[in-house]
Amino acid sequence: MIKMTTPKRIAEATSESLHRIFTTAEAPDSTLGRIEQEVSQNLAGFLNDHIVASKNALSDIEQDFISAQIPEKPQFVSDHMHHLLDKLVAHSVHTASPSFIGHMTSALPAFILPLSKLMVGLNQNLVKVETSKAFTPLERQVLGMMHNLVYQGDDDFYQQWLHSANHSLGAFCSGGTVANITALWVARNKLLKADGDFSGITRAGLFAALQHYGYKGLVILVSERGHYSLKKSADILGIGQDSVIAIPTDEYNKIDCQKLAQKCQQLTEQNIKVLAIVGIAGTTETGNIDPLNEMADIAEQYQCHFHVDAAWGGATLLSNKHRYLLNGVERADSVTIDAHKQMYVPMGAGLILFKNPSAVVDIEHHAEYIVRKGSKDLGSHTLEGSRSGVAMLVYASLHIISRPGYEMLINQAIEKAEYFADIISCHESFELITKPELCLLTYRYVPKTVQIFLAKAGVNGDSKTQDEINLLIGQLTKFIQKRQREDGRSFVSRTRIEVARYGGEKVIVFRVVLANPLTSKEILHDILAEQCLLAQESELYLPQLLALSSEQ
């Protein structure tokens, strides 16, 4: 191109190059093109070879992201890509790695990547038909399929409601938190609906609603393993965090239904209304599932909304073998499922499902230019407004993987967790804390002598010594987990949970989620071996522990 120097020409040139970024793709042999091909062609390879979570401390990485100035000079795409590779990608977390077994974010099937690009390129907005057209019926169909998975309605049911403008079998949303908020929002607005002169909470607000109905308060009951988003929901909805009452769990981390029923009775006598009972199908920390049928009975008895937070465990319904674990879920008024967890879809595919297609009537919103009353715009029944067409990825996954494929993935994950639990139990230096019901488990590193010592203290009823030892083991667990994460070869997470065998005291544990289909048995052995080595490097806690256990 001939050099142009006058201001007008510079402006023209810039304008032209701006036009180009909207029309001309990067050449296939550009840096971006090459990286992209590499990502496409071998996802697992790319993520393993190139994106090893670096050892750099966060505070060091922050130095690369320190300027709050928006650049005044444009950068070439390829130059920027080099910059991103060097500063961002190299220091990101390779969540797809088979040795990343600490959280619910996992590997994605390879076909997801090109489909995602298509989805982004189409840039549909699902808030209204005018910006999504076929994506709207597609999303409704996926909602129907997921509804069917949970509630197993008959053909007539789906024929009647699937595409009905003023009804909805559920909603896509960014994730489980928004799904839970939506469920409780629906429950709250239904409970405190218009009544005689009272225009309803939607219009008149919570204060007037409680005055009208004469309740002294509203509460949400959930086991102590409930996800923190429930407290957040209670805060946002004006109910208050203190109104989320944690019901104790049994030794299997399942809600104690007797205590739940007692609490319902006690609250009712105090004229405090139970807004919702929340069952958990796959607790975040241990993966256990509440006795949903018993909970449904109690919810029926006290006539309150029954919500099941199956953000993690909902996908288990795809397994004919394990589906029974969630028996009773079909009695829930609403169910949260995250497709971006065990359904292997990228981040941002949360779902809330409603048993009753009319449930959403209490959260309907309309506007003049979109989501007009009677339209099929999905936006009239969602908490969010503009939304992407991510339903397409769930649709494609359900077709390409199919139910039996998902069943195999889920069954294998549970088997793998059982295998891991076995080798932990057999290993002399590890203590299994929670057995896997789904593919989650918790454990910790405890040398044999310490295990024996702890058990002896238990037999002697010496809880003081137990607590002391557990505190030290907790420090050691933190040390190992942090070091392992920083070394970047593998990753397990950690949490603190009440453990029945230690008098219900909170204990720090490793937490493992075995969702990645590529995680091999060998990797599991390696992770334990690495933890044993790291424990030896603890110059403080391990010697203290061993000394304490041997001296008495």
Next chain:
Amino acid sequence: MIKMTTPKRIAEATSESLHRIFTTAEAPDSTLGRIEQEVSQNLAGFLNDHIVASKNALSDIEQDFISAQIPEKPQFVSDHMHHLLDKLVAHSVHTASPSFIGHMTSALPAFILPLSKLMVGLNQNLVKVETSKAFTPLERQVLGMMHNLVYQGDDDFYQQWLHSANHSLGAFCSGGTVANITALWVARNKLLKADGDFSGITRAGLFAALQHYGYKGLVILVSERGHYSLKKSADILGIGQDSVIAIPTDEYNKIDCQKLAQKCQQLTEQNIKVLAIVGIAGTTETGNIDPLNEMADIAEQYQCHFHVDAAWGGATLLSNKHRYLLNGVERADSVTIDAHKQMYVPMGAGLILFKNPSAVVDIEHHAEYIVRKGSKDLGSHTLEGSRSGVAMLVYASLHIISRPGYEMLINQAIEKAEYFADIISCHESFELITKPELCLLTYRYVPKTVQIFLAKAGVNGDSKTQDEINLLIGQLTKFIQKRQREDGRSFVSRTRIEVARYGGEKVIVFRVVLANPLTSKEILHDILAEQCLLAQESELYLPQLLALSSEQ
């Protein structure tokens, strides 16, 4: 592969093919591979050539999405891609088309597509550092840049707060609705915070909070052009939709500050607390910007939260030429900006910004296994939980396009809107309803004789005739808009707004958003020509209108 028939072998084969979908990409010459290359190599071309919004009615399209059964048989990726192309893509809306000028969803720069694929492939979860590492400081930097764009703090300010664990300059979220909810949530919790014996609304809920503070109610004040998400926010937050009070606008669709101040005074006298005054920077329907400085004065006087909903117009701050239009935005306590609107990033990149880095303290949430107190986990200050790394796309766009590049895009869009307004005004069969302040405008098709007749009725004070005529024009506008959308060559939207020159009566109008850089002047002329032709096809409304206007 040799045929295997025993059940065990079938299971093994299926297991192997499942393993393959997580590791082996589609061949470049597969259908998916080819489509993907085509999308990459010529976004505009692909979307124009292949994704013409089809003429099929929604009810026809629904027939392809009717089954609520999850497939029992897996489908080959390429077969499924054919199916998607045929049933979904062919009937989607090509929002990137230069003749799609009806909504705020527009074209994307070509570099976004490969970067999106990388983002999806990395599958980071921004809720915590453990699943995002470098993405966390990156997101904080982008929040800092956007904060700087609005508030123009000095270097010390950003050095102090950008990466401070217990502070936050804002949050990414799925979109403007969640951003607005977050802003009002923060405002509500701050107003009704812990005080003496009262534990604060976060813990105790809204009912106890209003009792403690003795307010008779809380209200949100916004002009009648406010986005419907504000009513939704009020509903969700327990304040109630009726507490969103619409203040009238002047003839330029800007809030009448005298009436706003009067309302504040009146409410204060009634002991009703103004929770927040909301300024709009780019109304959804007309693109106008409220007098933010005057509103800030009033908010200061009545000591209430001042929020600016700049979901659309916020990007205008990138234009040194037009930035003045938002003067006063820097006095807002919180500002909503959607990067997926005028910043040309894909769906799902909403932002809420807070003037005060401590503002988020009132919505902090923690859990044992993540977002622990004192950690840098972004999840402790967001409404949502798990979130994607979409901040990366904003980061890349700010670097590749840079501020002057954005300025050019924004300036050109406004100039184009002014040009379109000019040709509408000069055209004998069109009436400009709202002039563009940003790149939005509204107009309608009104034949010359009808225009003259309407004006005469106005002079004579004959509002009955005016209303009658406007009703008919409204029917005609609906007819044209619907037909144009169905024909699928171009798309304008429609809405109903109060028009001062017609006594403030609501009138149906065409609404146009000229954000796509590829929309040419020629296309604008074509769209008007098409509308003229379509008007002629109205066998009901146009003859009626002409008859009515000539007979008297």
